[in-house]
Each structure stands twice: as structure tokens, then as C-alpha cells.
Amino acid sequence: MNNNHFSRYAPKSSIDIGVFLCRCGGNISDTVDIERLKSSIDAKVVKDFENLCSLKCQKNIRDIILEEDLDRAVIAACSPITHEKTFRNHVAPLNPYLLEMANLREQCSWVHSDSDKATDKAISLTNAAVERVKYARPLDTIVRKTKKSAAVIGGGISGITAALSLAKQGVKVDLIEKKPSVGGNMIKIGKVFSPEKLAEECALCLFNPLINEAVQHDNINIITNAEVKSSERKAGNFNLLVEKKPRQVWVDRCTACGNCAEVCPIDVPNEWNENLMMRKAIYKPFPQSVPDTYTIDEEHCIKCGNCEKVCNMNAINFSMKTEVIPLNVGSVVIATGHKGFDLKKRPEYGYTRYDDVISQMELARIMGVNGPTNGKLQRPSNGEIPRRLVMIQCAGSRDEKPEGKRYCSKVCCMVALKHANFIKHYYPETEIIICYTDMRTPGMYENYFRYGQSNKIKLIRGRPGDVTRKNGNLIVRVEDTLRGEQLEIETDMIILSEAMEASDGTLEVAKLLNVGLTEDLFVKEKHSKIKPVNTDIEGIFVCGTAQGPKDITDSVSQANAAASKVSELMNGGLEIEPLIAEIDHSECKLCGACIDSCKYKAVYMYDERISVDPIACNGCGICVAKCKNNAIEIMGQTDSQIYAMISGMLKDKKDGERRILVFLDYIGYVAADNIGVNRIPYPESVRIIRITSINRLMPKHIIHAFENGADGIFLGEYPDNVVYSNIQEKVHEFKTQLIKNGIDPDRLMYYKVYAPYFRGLAKKFYEFDKQVSKSLDKLEAVLYKASSKDI
Amino acid sequence: MKTLKIGENTFELADSIINDLKASENLGLLKCIQCGMCTSVCPAASHTDYDPRVIVKRVLDEDDSLISDDIIWNCFYCYSCHSVCPVNNSVCEINQILRQKSIEKVDGIRKIASFLAYGDSFLELGIGSIPNDFFNELIKDIGEEYFELKIHLDDIREELGLGTIILPENDLNDIKKILKKTGFTDRLTKIRRVKKDEEDTR
Amino acid sequence: MKKIPDKEILLFKSCLVSVEYPGIESSTKYVFDKLGIEYIVDDRQSCCTGLGYYYDLFDQFSTTALAARNFAIARETNHKNIATMCATCYAILKKSSNILNKNDNVRKKINEIFEDSKLEELKYKVDDVDSRNNIFHTVEILFNKAKEIEDYPKIDLSQFKVASHHACHYCKVHYKDTIGNLRDPMIIETLAKSCGVETVDWYDYKRTTCGAGFRQRFTNLDLSLSVTTDKLVSLKENNVDILIHMCPNCQMQFDRYQPKIEEMLDTKFNIVHLNISQFIALAMGADPYKVIGVQTHTVPVDPILEKIKLNQTICYERLSQI
Structure with missing residues (x-):
């Protein structure tokens, strides 16, 4: 190894380093010979203290740094996990990143009893810190500047809730809705179920006040009839281009009198009423539409001009053009919702073949007082009240067949019960049968289920195979699985409980924003347990059914959670540790390999320049290895720092001594500390180096270590993270390189670490030490044989 | 319980x-x-x-x-x-x-014994056929014309411009070799034994 | 949708086509020739074993070994796209190719058998045949030419109402490869429509099996025929004139047993059974006896032929002018 690898940020000719040793009230000094340690360290100042972390010592350290005019400091004491933050404050006025720690307690004195060997190891740990600190650079904490504004995409219950919460926290919100009116699915469903009151409440009455509040809020700008067309990330902000379709009606002039619709000659299926009735080409989606205005449906309008003639307000203008609105926002909330499963994909259930086979959403419209029958339950085929109604659950859900959805849509059992209870209340004569696979009514909804049972809703456990027609009746063919009997159920109406699937808007927006999707095509959360509203892109959040099937309660909770996450970014004045990727723009050839390789989607191209989102980047180093032009460094873990650490750890190795370098990620390092805390011994040969991820290491580092006397290399990382797949590749690459260099690949191993499983790690250290020793013996035998041949 | x-x-x-x-x-x-x-x-x-x-x-x-x-x-x-x-x-x-x-087991073999002829025909001609155990039944259910059709099959095939249904000799030998080694021939032998025993007892 | 070839096709002989409805083969050839589809038939090809397999007589391993042998013929003749006239051949070959491609142990054993038998040329290499992209039913090859069939001058069959029986072993076994929705494939209807007839797109029991049930027809005839009856009754309610098939076994179940069922129920169904290739050949003006092979049918096709006689003469004239 020549020094070329050290060329960047090479040390100045004279850097004055101070090394501060902590005896830790005997915790360290009882095992480590502090005097020998002191005399073995090459630095301008080497001093020991009883308790370095005490306030008194803080002053001492500062005084020494000032008196001796030190450039760098090394603190050899406990684990950096425990006290690194404390000591970074202690070394002021030095830049906090000009401090390096050597872990003499958890990873030395607490795990070794042989004083001589422990002292040798303490010397090498301290030496490594001294070597490494020479290459340290002063770094500033990054303060992320996020614009105090957000775009919420989707104007259903989730979007409106998120927008209101943000607005109330002082964030400017642009709410973008594709349809001419906000309201989404919730405004269509008529009733919502309340397990507490065992009653069905009016959805519109709950939701409308929220919509009105949003309309009136100064911080909310509602853009309807509009879609996001492009998105660009820039320094933690987003530039969106929103395309607003022309309404051909002046919103501020239209009084929604409705004269126009009366004279319009064109009939169009009314999608807001699930196409169960017609509307005109100039229309207001529903009476409570927001904005309260008519819209011309460009696709169907024939421009006859009738409406223009009757409009007293001169509100109609056929020359309106599509408007493109640029938005610059700090965060984006995806609230694009779901759609009902296309029941035509289940032809055996007769949807569209028989008029009286409908979806739950269609039933909701029929039962809605503002729906096609003014709330009266009628058979679509003949307008009569059905004598019996059969609901088929899991229509599209819990089905692994092509076109099916593997997941449970989560709300359909409650939706079916809601409609059944509601109908039983108003039409007690109508029989209701629910054919179910499993009734899933978790938590309080169980009350609602019981309520349904006492309302004499009949339940048949079985998933129907098909639907047909016989003697004027619809027939549902099903096995009553509890009786083991094949049944043909006669009925007047069949309601299919359609699965929930991601809306087209959800798919479009996810693609546009480059946000990851789950296998089931919903927006993927960053972590299903602890980061349920984060997406894989920092600054973009998700809520409601865009993220997966859920009810209104959960959607509202998630919307509020998303809003508070946005607010964290904006109000917290987020400070970020600067230990992230930095691009050398003079070397960068814009090949984009780093963008493709980044699992955190932290790297992006803006204005022909590669940029790194400091919040998203976790310094894992995958990109460094992928960059062919050497244009990326990880701050705090530069090549020179890694080389220095390796050389330092291997310095002054004695004859016959074994040294094993152990590279551990954060979780691994914590596990190793835990070994110390529990005083479990392991071989003294083990020297632990903390890195963000094994991905940061490259073959050159590994080879360097072996060439400088390492006997073995042990890599440990927590496997349940997004970069794990790369680690496997990495380890394979290392082993291949070792073979090429004539080094036994058994001298390198990878181990999955888990914080609570520190005993396993200690055991692995022993095993690996033995494995290395065996390999070395083998090598020696070969060498001996070779040399004896020479003789 | x-x-x-x-x-x-x-x-x-x-x-x-x-x-x-x-x-x-x-x-x-x-x-x-x-x-x-x-x-x-x-x-x-x-x-x-x-x-x-x-x-x-x-x-x-x-x-x-x-x-x-x-x-x-x-x-x-x-x-x-x-x-x-x-x-x-x-x-x-x-x-x-x-x-x-x-x-x-023997009970199971009895269930398929009557289909043995399909296997025999396969080994003989390289093409399976309706097992002759059932042939009389078929003619009874379908009608005499069905019998006629079977007799005149070759003529009809010729009229339709189609050749013989039997595989060339070499290929039949290959198939026999293969089915011997896959264990199929032995399987048939076993079935034949059970079938014969059953017929004998009857 | 998967890519459907129109050349390098090995038209795979079927036992039941050969001995029950040879007209299906001659009709398929006739239609393929008219549409310019390039194919061969190879004498050496053995039967797929399907009937024996579903009589529980053939074991999977023997079936797979014989499939490997037939695949070798396709490979050697450079006609690697196999088109079957029978749904069971289709399913059996697909299953065998999946096993040969994915099960290293079975492939090795079969190749060893070939080696021991001095039949090295038959040895199978992974992906010699791809289940999805090399194995088709002839109905798919035709479906790919629906437009050409529509444009081809044809006899007027618009007076007939037809329905389909999509064979179970085509649509239900390897359902990921089924064209259209596996619960209601409309391939036959699409082709029938391109021949200008009215189709009953759905009838009760449309998805139900023909009732043959392999052993059931022979050992359990009552059960077998009650299923066939369900379908026939439903078809009659829909006033169907012709039921179009894509599998000789299904066709046999309906055509051979319809008279018996009529006798049992004391009714008349008046439904004629034709394979889709026979139907298209008929529309294209093929000779009923020399190509379509109506002489092997149990339910007479004559009523249909008589009804189109007038049109036919006109059409023949028109066709001869082209």
C-alpha cells in the first residue's frame, strides 16, 4: 500500500494531539496498566483522569486544549455510544468532529482479565484513535431548511384532515384534487358505522364541516380539477407542476342555480352515483360539492351553447384553457386513496350480467338520501323492495389468483354489517344473508357484529362459487361449510363486497414522485411498525387508503400523523449529523450510478448536479463503492480515516500475537458494548471498529488490513435493513478478492448481529478466533513444507 | 370424545x-x-x-x-x-x-385395473385408446354406429387425407425401452397380476 | 398477453382426435393452410399419455419422460412451438416441461434413461421448451388470427346461435397462461364472432366440466352424465344450435352421449357439437365429409349442413371466383 490512498485530506506536517485517558474509578485502571499505556502513546499531551465525564474534567480538558494549543483530541474512556455527545461538548473550542474516542471500558477492561494483554489492546485501541483523528476534518451540523409549505395530494377525508392539521400548525398547504369537487370516497358512502353507539351516522354531516373549515382556512389553497404532472427534488424541497383542467365556468360568478343543467341536452352516466343515474355534461357532482359550482365535462360537451344562453351570471366561458401551476413546497403528503375492485374481473358473480347484482358502494348510493332513489332500497331491475338480499364477502379480496388481491380489505365486514343493520332498521321484512369467509370485526366492531346478529342478519360461512338465475330469481351457489352442504340461495338482490385497491391516482402519483410501492401496489411505508406514514423518500408522507386498506378512523389518525411528521421537518429546525455522503462535483461525471444504488433514495439529480438529501442519507457508503470516478466520500468515514484506523489497530503487533479486526454497524457495536456491560469475556485479539455499514468497506480496505498484519476480519451487521442484500454481495466480493490475493477466505466472516443477542456475538468471536488460528496453522504448515523443500 | x-x-x-x-x-x-x-x-x-x-x-x-x-x-x-x-x-x-x-396397495390397484388396456395399447402402438373392457358398454350407450365407425376408421382417415395412427417400428421400440426404464412396464405387470387374480376369483 | 406464433409449429397429434374425430385434425390443417400458418405433423410423435395419466395409470415420471422424447422431436425438426388440438395434451405437456425445466433430479434421471437406451439425441436441456412460450392450444394459434379469419370470405352462418365449452384442462390447469379471464375465457366466442354468428356469452354451468371425468364416464356413468345433463339443459334454455368445443374428450362426452341423455330425459336438445377448427373450416367452405369429417359424429351435423346448403352454393361460387 502506498500513500496515494491517503492523498486527500492528508495530515498537516504537525498536528498537535491531546490524549485524555480515563481511569473510570478503577473500571479501566484495575485491568489496564495506565502508566504503560501513557508511555506508549505518541502525542503532544497524554494525561489520565479519574472520571473524565465529570464536569470538573470538562474544564480541565478545555484548559489543556487551550494552553497546549491542541489541534485534535482523543478520549480513551468508555464507549462512544454512552458519552460521545458529552465529550464533543468537552472539547470545545475544538470542532466537535475533531474528537476521536477509544473504547477502553466496554470493549477492553470489562471483557479481558489478563492485565498485560488488556493493556496491549488498550494501546492499540488508543493508537488507532490517534491515527484516525489526524485525518479528521471540522464539520458543521447540517441545519435542514425546509420551506414551511406542503402539498397534499388528494381531497378525501385523509387529505382534508392532513391539510387542516398542517394549516392549524401554520403550514401553507396546497390541496390538489383530481375531481371537480373534494370529498373523495367518504362523501359518497352515505353512512358511517359507529361501534360505540351501535348506529350508523351520516358521513356527510361529519365530513362537510371539515371541508368547509378547509375551504375557509387562510393557509389552505384548494386546487380542484387538477393533477400533479411533474416533480423535482431540490435541497429538501419539491418543485411540482400542477395541471388544472378548465371548468369552462367562472367559479366566482357561478351561483350554482342549476339553470344550465336543465337545458343541457347531453346525458352522461353519473360517476358520483356509481353510474346508477345520469347527469348532464354541465353538472355539479353532488349537491354539497366544494367548490359549490358547475363544471363542464369537456369529454362529453358538444358546445351547443344552450347553457351559455340561460346563465344569468355570464359565468360560462368556453375559451378557458388548461392552467399550469408551479408549486414549491417543503413536503408532500400523498392522500390519493383507493378505488373499488373492478367486479367485472369476477364474471361468475354476474356483475353487469344481472342488474340486481351490485357493489357495496352502489348499495351505499342507493341507500343515500342524495342518491338515485332518494334513499329508498329498490331493486335496480324493477324498482321493487327486495324480499331477500345476499351479500358476498371477499369479492376480490383474500384471493391469490390472477386479478385477485391477496390482502384482506379490512373494512368490508363492517361495511356489510353497516348496510345490513341499516336496511334491517328501515326494511325489517327484507331478509339479509351474508356469505362470509371469516367475519373480521376487530376491537369494538365486535359489538357492531353482535348488534347485527340480534337484528336477525343471517350468516352463512362459505365463499360462493357462482351466481345464476333460475325461475326469475337470482341464485347464489355456496357451500354452507359449517353444515358441509351445497346450497343454492334464492334471492332478489346480490351485493358484492368489493375489495379495496390502490386508486389510479395513487399509482400515478407514486410513479411521478418516485415513491416505492408494496407488492400489492399501495404506497410503501418506510417501516410498517415505527414509520407508518413515512415513504421511502424523505419529505414525502402518505396517509389513508393510498397506503393500504383501512377505515375512516385509521385514515384520520394516519392523516394527523403525517401532518405532524411534516410539521417536525418544518418547525423543528432539524439538525442533522454531518456524517453523510458528499459529492466532489469536480470529479463527478453525472453517470447516476449513485442514484441507482442508493437504497434510501437520498441521492438525486437536480439541475445537472448530483445532490444528497442530508436527512435521507445515513452514510451507509453503498454509493462510494459504486462511484467509478471516486467522486463521493462519506464524511467522518473517509478512505483516509478508515485506512488510519486499520493501521492504528495493527500498529506494534508483536510476534505470534493475533489481531482480528471486527467491523460492526451501530447495532453490532451496541451488542459488543453489551458484552462488556455483562462482563462476558472474548479473545483479546478482537479489535472493534465502528462503521455505518459494511457497505462502506471496499476490497482495498480489506486487502490493506491483511497486508498490514490483520489475521482475520469479522464483519457484523443487523440484517433486517434495506441494505442487507448488498451486504451479501459485498461479502462474496471480499472473499473472491481474498482468494485472488492468495489469502484463505476463511479468515473473513460475516455474522448477522442483533442488539439483544450479544452472547451469540461473544461466542462467534471465540469461534472466529479459533477458525483464524486454524487457518494460520495451515498456512504455517504449508510455508514450513515449502521451506523444508528448499533445504 | x-x-x-x-x-x-x-x-x-x-x-x-x-x-x-x-x-x-x-x-x-x-x-x-x-x-x-x-x-x-x-x-x-x-x-x-x-x-x-x-x-x-x-x-x-x-x-x-x-x-x-x-x-x-x-x-x-x-x-x-x-x-x-x-x-x-x-x-x-x-x-x-x-x-x-x-x-x-391392492385395493387401489383394483380401482384402475380395468384401465390396463390403455397402457398395453400405448406400449403396442404409441397411442392410448379407450380400454376395451368398456367397449361393449360404449356401443350399448352410444349405438351400433359407433362400432361401425371404429371398423371404418382407417377408410375415413384416408378420406380425410390422414395417414396411419400407428408409430413407426423404431420409435415404438424406443418408447418401450423408455417405459421399461421408467418402471411403467413393471407397474403394468403388477396391475395385470391383480386384475388376473380378481378375474380368477370371480 | 403471451406471444403466439404462426410458424415453426409442431401440430401435436391427439389420440382422441385420431380415433374419434379425425375431422378435427383435417379441419385444423385446412384452416392453418388457409391462414398461412406454417406447421408440421410428425409420425414419430407419441401420444401425450394424458388419458392414462388421468386414469391414474400413468405415473408422472413416465409421462414426463415421454414428453421429453416428444420435445426432442420438436427441437430436432426446428418446430419448437407445439400446438395441441386437445386440452389434456396441452396441460400434460405444460406440466412436463415445467418439471423438466425446474426439477434437476427428474431431468437428470430421464436423461440417464435416454443415455442408457442409446437415445442421447433425446436428452433434455433446461429451457429446451418453455411452458408458456412454446406450448399452445390450436385455439390460441387461431385466436391470434381472429382478424384474418374475419376478413376471409365465408359462408353465412348468422342464422345459428352458438355457445362455447372452454375445456377445463385448457383454462383451469395452467390458468396463468389462459388467454382472457380464467373464470370466463372468451376465446371461442371471439373466434365464432369472427365467423359471423351470434354467441351466447354466458350460460349457467358455462364453466362446469363436460362430465367425462376420465374414469367417471366408464366407472360411474350416471354421475358423469348428470353433469353433462346440467350443461345441456342450460344450453337448451339458451336455444343454442351449436356447442363449439376445443377438446375431443369434451366433444365426445357431449356428441356421443347426447342421444342417450335425450332418451333418459325424454327430450330433444337439438345441439350439434363441433370443434372450433371444424366450425371455422365449415365457415370457410370446407367439404363436410372430406375435411370436416362429420361422418364420425354421433349427433348428425346434417341439419346444420342442410340449413346452409343454399348459402353454401352461393358461397362456393363466390369462393371459386376469388
Whole structure:
């Protein structure tokens, strides 16, 4: 190894380093010979203290740094996990990143009893810190500047809730809705179920006040009839281009009198009423539409001009053009919702073949007082009240067949019960049968289920195979699985409980924003347990059914959670540790390999320049290895720092001594500390180096270590993270390189670490030490044989 | 009352089915939710006591008596259950495997003995045919014309511009060699023995 | 949708086509020739074993070994796209190719058998045949030419009402490869429509099996025929004149047993059974006896032929002018 690898940020000719040793009230000094340690360290100042972390010592350290005019400091004491933050404050006025720690307690004195060997190891740990600190650079904490504004995409219950919460926290919100009116699915469903009151409440009455509040809020700008067309990330902000379709009606002039619709000659299926009735080409989606205005449906309008003639307000203008609105926002909330499963994909259930086979959403419209029958339950085929109604659950859900959805849509059992209870209340004569696979009514909804049972809703456990027609009746063919009997159920109406699937808007927006999707095509959360509203892109959040099937309660909770996450970014004045990727723009050839390789989607191209989102980047180093032009460094873990650490750890190795370098990620390092805390011994040969991820290491580092006397290399990382797949590749690459260099690949191993499983790690250290020793013996035998041949 | 003893439910039967060569890749047997959709589309279930859902239940309950139960011979192999099962299970394939297990014993062999001629014809001509055991029955059900058709088949084929249905000699030999080595010939011999014994006792 | 070839096709002989309805083969050839589809038939090809397999007589391993032998013929003749006229051949070959491609142990054993038998040329290499992209039903090859069939001058069959029986072993076994929704494939209807007839797109029991049930027809005839009856009754309610098939076994079940069922129920169904290739050949003006092979049918096709006689003469004239 020549020094070329050290060329960047090479040390100045004279850097004055101070090394501060902590005896830790005997915790360290009882095992480590502090005097020998002191005399073995090459630095301008080497001093020991009883308790370095005490306030008194803080002053001492500062005084020494000032008196001796030190450039760098090394603190050899406990684990950096425990006290690194404390000591970074202690070394002021030095830049906090000009401090390096050597872990003499958890990873030395607490795990070794042989004083001589422990002292040798303490010397090498301290030496490594001294070597490494020479290459340290002063770094500033990054303060992320996020614009105090957000775009919420989707104007259903989730979007409106998120927008209101943000607005109330002082964030400017642009709410973008594709349809001419906000309201989404919730405004269509008529009733919502309340397990507490065992009653069905009016959805519109709950939701409308929220919509009105949003309309009136100064911080909310509602853009309807509009879609996001492009998105660009820039320094933690987003530039969106929103395309607003022309309404051909002046919103501020239209009084929604409705004269126009009366004279319009064109009939169009009314999608807001699930196409169960017609509307005109100039229309207001529903009476409570927001904005309260008519819209011309460009696709169907024939421009006859009738409406223009009757409009007293001169509100109609056929020359309106599509408007493109640029938005610059700090965060984006995806609230694009779901759609009902296309029941035509289940032809055996007769949807569209028989008029009286409908979806739950269609039933909701029929039962809605503002729906096609003014709330009266009628058979679509003949307008009569059905004598019996059969609901088929899991229509599209819990089905692994092509076109099916593997997941449970989560709300359909409650939706079916809601409609059944509601109908039983108003039409007690109508029989209701629910054919179910499993009734899933978790938590309080169980009350609602019981309520349904006492309302004499009949339940048949079985998933129907098909639907047909016989003697004027619809027939549902099903096995009553509890009786083991094949049944043909006669009925007047069949309601299919359609699965929930991601809306087209959800798919479009996810693609546009480059946000990851789950296998089931919903927006993927960053972590299903602890980061349920984060997406894989920092600054973009998700809520409601865009993220997966859920009810209104959960959607509202998630919307509020998303809003508070946005607010964290904006109000917290987020400070970020600067230990992230930095691009050398003079070397960068814009090949984009780093963008493709980044699992955190932290790297992006803006204005022909590669940029790194400091919040998203976790310094894992995958990109460094992928960059062919050497244009990326990880701050705090530069090549020179890694080389220095390796050389330092291997310095002054004695004859016959074994040294094993152990590279551990954060979780691994914590596990190793835990070994110390529990005083479990392991071989003294083990020297632990903390890195963000094994991905940061490259073959050159590994080879360097072996060439400088390492006997073995042990890599440990927590496997349940997004970069794990790369680690496997990495380890394979290392082993291949070792073979090429004539080094036994058994001298390198990878181990999955888990914080609570520190005993396993200690055991692995022993095993690996033995494995290395065996390999070395083998090598020696070969060498001996070779040399004896020479003789 | 039956006691479900500890260690009794081992899923051995299910495992042996899943690992059988006849089973589809990723057969969803263990994922069965007993929804009964298979039964609701099953032709055998609508006309007999056969219930595909119960077959799966019994397999998962480690009920070995299923192998010797006549009920497994009711399946039509129409794959309707296979095509609708929401967890990609296939009672159709399970039945095929159970019947193969049953054929390991004499009782099972008796069930297929009358189809022996199909195998003989395959070895002889390289093409299977309707087993002659049933031929008289067919003529009775279909009519004399059917017999006529069989007699004049070669002429009709010639009229339609089609050649012989029998494979060239060399190829027939190859097929015989292959089927000898796959164990099929021995399998037929075994069936023939059972069939003969049965005929003798009769 | 999967890519459907129109050349390098090995038209795979079927036992039941050969001995029950040879007209299906001659009709398929006739239609393929008219549409310019390039194919061969090879004498050496053995039967797929399907019937024996579903009589529980053939084991999977023997079936797979014979499939490997037939695949070798396809490979050697450079006609690697196999088109079957029978749904069971289709399913059996697909299953075998999946096993040969994915099960290293079975492939090795079969190749060893070939080696021991001095039949090295038959040895199978992974992906010699791809289940999805090399194995088709002839109905798919035709479906791919629906437009050409529509444009081809044809006899007027618009007076007939037809329905389909999509064979179970085509749509239900390897359902991921089924064209259209596996729960209601409309391939036959699409082709029938391109021949200008009215189609009954759905009838009760449309998805149900023909009732043959392999052993059931022989050992359990009552059960077998009750399923066939369900379908026939439903078809009659829909006033169907012709039921179009894609599998000789299904066709046999309906055509051979319809008279018996009529006798049992004391009714008349008046439904004629034709394979889709026979139907298209008929529309294209093929000779009923020399191509379509109606003489092997149990339910007479004559009523249909008589009804189109007038049109036919006109059409023949028109066709001869082209």
C-alpha cells in the first residue's frame, strides 16, 4: 500500500494531539496498566483522569486544549455510544468532529482479565484513535431548511384532515384534487358505522364541516380539477407542476342555480352515483360539492351553447384553457386513496350480467338520501323492495389468483354489517344473508357484529362459487361449510363486497414522485411498525387508503400523523449529523450510478448536479463503492480515516500475537458494548471498529488490513435493513478478492448481529478466533513444507 | 370424545403431498382457509357426498384413512377447485396424489385395473385408446354406429387425407425401452397380476 | 398477453382426435393452410399419455419422460412451438416441461434413461421448451388470427346461435397462461364472432366440466352424465344450435352421449357439437365429409349442413371466383 490512498485530506506536517485517558474509578485502571499505556502513546499531551465525564474534567480538558494549543483530541474512556455527545461538548473550542474516542471500558477492561494483554489492546485501541483523528476534518451540523409549505395530494377525508392539521400548525398547504369537487370516497358512502353507539351516522354531516373549515382556512389553497404532472427534488424541497383542467365556468360568478343543467341536452352516466343515474355534461357532482359550482365535462360537451344562453351570471366561458401551476413546497403528503375492485374481473358473480347484482358502494348510493332513489332500497331491475338480499364477502379480496388481491380489505365486514343493520332498521321484512369467509370485526366492531346478529342478519360461512338465475330469481351457489352442504340461495338482490385497491391516482402519483410501492401496489411505508406514514423518500408522507386498506378512523389518525411528521421537518429546525455522503462535483461525471444504488433514495439529480438529501442519507457508503470516478466520500468515514484506523489497530503487533479486526454497524457495536456491560469475556485479539455499514468497506480496505498484519476480519451487521442484500454481495466480493490475493477466505466472516443477542456475538468471536488460528496453522504448515523443500 | 394427542398432528401427510412430483410448485395446501369455494364449483360435490373442502381438512388433520376411502375416486379431475382456490391449493392434485398412494396397495390397484388396456395399447402402438373392457358398454350407450365407425376408421382417415395412427417400428421400440426404464412396464405387470387374480376369483 | 406464433409449429397429434374425430385434425390443417400458418405433423410423435395419466395409470415420471422424447422431436425438426388440438395434451405437456425445466433430479434421471437406451439425441436441456412460450392450444394459434379469419370470405352462418365449452384442462390447469379471464375465457366466442354468428356469452354451468371425468364416464356413468345433463339443459334454455368445443374428450362426452341423455330425459336438445377448427373450416367452405369429417359424429351435423346448403352454393361460387 502506498500513500496515494491517503492523498486527500492528508495530515498537516504537525498536528498537535491531546490524549485524555480515563481511569473510570478503577473500571479501566484495575485491568489496564495506565502508566504503560501513557508511555506508549505518541502525542503532544497524554494525561489520565479519574472520571473524565465529570464536569470538573470538562474544564480541565478545555484548559489543556487551550494552553497546549491542541489541534485534535482523543478520549480513551468508555464507549462512544454512552458519552460521545458529552465529550464533543468537552472539547470545545475544538470542532466537535475533531474528537476521536477509544473504547477502553466496554470493549477492553470489562471483557479481558489478563492485565498485560488488556493493556496491549488498550494501546492499540488508543493508537488507532490517534491515527484516525489526524485525518479528521471540522464539520458543521447540517441545519435542514425546509420551506414551511406542503402539498397534499388528494381531497378525501385523509387529505382534508392532513391539510387542516398542517394549516392549524401554520403550514401553507396546497390541496390538489383530481375531481371537480373534494370529498373523495367518504362523501359518497352515505353512512358511517359507529361501534360505540351501535348506529350508523351520516358521513356527510361529519365530513362537510371539515371541508368547509378547509375551504375557509387562510393557509389552505384548494386546487380542484387538477393533477400533479411533474416533480423535482431540490435541497429538501419539491418543485411540482400542477395541471388544472378548465371548468369552462367562472367559479366566482357561478351561483350554482342549476339553470344550465336543465337545458343541457347531453346525458352522461353519473360517476358520483356509481353510474346508477345520469347527469348532464354541465353538472355539479353532488349537491354539497366544494367548490359549490358547475363544471363542464369537456369529454362529453358538444358546445351547443344552450347553457351559455340561460346563465344569468355570464359565468360560462368556453375559451378557458388548461392552467399550469408551479408549486414549491417543503413536503408532500400523498392522500390519493383507493378505488373499488373492478367486479367485472369476477364474471361468475354476474356483475353487469344481472342488474340486481351490485357493489357495496352502489348499495351505499342507493341507500343515500342524495342518491338515485332518494334513499329508498329498490331493486335496480324493477324498482321493487327486495324480499331477500345476499351479500358476498371477499369479492376480490383474500384471493391469490390472477386479478385477485391477496390482502384482506379490512373494512368490508363492517361495511356489510353497516348496510345490513341499516336496511334491517328501515326494511325489517327484507331478509339479509351474508356469505362470509371469516367475519373480521376487530376491537369494538365486535359489538357492531353482535348488534347485527340480534337484528336477525343471517350468516352463512362459505365463499360462493357462482351466481345464476333460475325461475326469475337470482341464485347464489355456496357451500354452507359449517353444515358441509351445497346450497343454492334464492334471492332478489346480490351485493358484492368489493375489495379495496390502490386508486389510479395513487399509482400515478407514486410513479411521478418516485415513491416505492408494496407488492400489492399501495404506497410503501418506510417501516410498517415505527414509520407508518413515512415513504421511502424523505419529505414525502402518505396517509389513508393510498397506503393500504383501512377505515375512516385509521385514515384520520394516519392523516394527523403525517401532518405532524411534516410539521417536525418544518418547525423543528432539524439538525442533522454531518456524517453523510458528499459529492466532489469536480470529479463527478453525472453517470447516476449513485442514484441507482442508493437504497434510501437520498441521492438525486437536480439541475445537472448530483445532490444528497442530508436527512435521507445515513452514510451507509453503498454509493462510494459504486462511484467509478471516486467522486463521493462519506464524511467522518473517509478512505483516509478508515485506512488510519486499520493501521492504528495493527500498529506494534508483536510476534505470534493475533489481531482480528471486527467491523460492526451501530447495532453490532451496541451488542459488543453489551458484552462488556455483562462482563462476558472474548479473545483479546478482537479489535472493534465502528462503521455505518459494511457497505462502506471496499476490497482495498480489506486487502490493506491483511497486508498490514490483520489475521482475520469479522464483519457484523443487523440484517433486517434495506441494505442487507448488498451486504451479501459485498461479502462474496471480499472473499473472491481474498482468494485472488492468495489469502484463505476463511479468515473473513460475516455474522448477522442483533442488539439483544450479544452472547451469540461473544461466542462467534471465540469461534472466529479459533477458525483464524486454524487457518494460520495451515498456512504455517504449508510455508514450513515449502521451506523444508528448499533445504 | 376424540383426544388430539400431543405430537399427533405432524402434517406428514400434507408434506408428502406437497413434495410429490405431481403437486404444483407452491401448492397452497397448508394455507387452506376452508372457505368452501372449491366445493361450490365442484361437479362431484353437487351430485355426490364428495366434498373437496373436507378432503383438505382430512389431509391437514393427518387422516390416513382417506387413502383407502372410496370418496377420493369421485373427483372428475376437472381442476375447477384448482382454478378458483383463493390460496392456490388444488384438491384435484391432492386427489391424484392420494390415488397414487392408494395404488400402492391392492385395493387401489383394483380401482384402475380395468384401465390396463390403455397402457398395453400405448406400449403396442404409441397411442392410448379407450380400454376395451368398456367397449361393449360404449356401443350399448352410444349405438351400433359407433362400432361401425371404429371398423371404418382407417377408410375415413384416408378420406380425410390422414395417414396411419400407428408409430413407426423404431420409435415404438424406443418408447418401450423408455417405459421399461421408467418402471411403467413393471407397474403394468403388477396391475395385470391383480386384475388376473380378481378375474380368477370371480 | 403471451406471444403466439404462426410458424415453426409442431401440430401435436391427439389420440382422441385420431380415433374419434379425425375431422378435427383435417379441419385444423385446412384452416392453418388457409391462414398461412406454417406447421408440421410428425409420425414419430407419441401420444401425450394424458388419458392414462388421468386414469391414474400413468405415473408422472413416465409421462414426463415421454414428453421429453416428444420435445426432442420438436427441437430436432426446428418446430419448437407445439400446438395441441386437445386440452389434456396441452396441460400434460405444460406440466412436463415445467418439471423438466425446474426439477434437476427428474431431468437428470430421464436423461440417464435416454443415455442408457442409446437415445442421447433425446436428452433434455433446461429451457429446451418453455411452458408458456412454446406450448399452445390450436385455439390460441387461431385466436391470434381472429382478424384474418374475419376478413376471409365465408359462408353465412348468422342464422345459428352458438355457445362455447372452454375445456377445463385448457383454462383451469395452467390458468396463468389462459388467454382472457380464467373464470370466463372468451376465446371461442371471439373466434365464432369472427365467423359471423351470434354467441351466447354466458350460460349457467358455462364453466362446469363436460362430465367425462376420465374414469367417471366408464366407472360411474350416471354421475358423469348428470353433469353433462346440467350443461345441456342450460344450453337448451339458451336455444343454442351449436356447442363449439376445443377438446375431443369434451366433444365426445357431449356428441356421443347426447342421444342417450335425450332418451333418459325424454327430450330433444337439438345441439350439434363441433370443434372450433371444424366450425371455422365449415365457415370457410370446407367439404363436410372430406375435411370436416362429420361422418364420425354421433349427433348428425346434417341439419346444420342442410340449413346452409343454399348459402353454401352461393358461397362456393363466390369462393371459386376469388
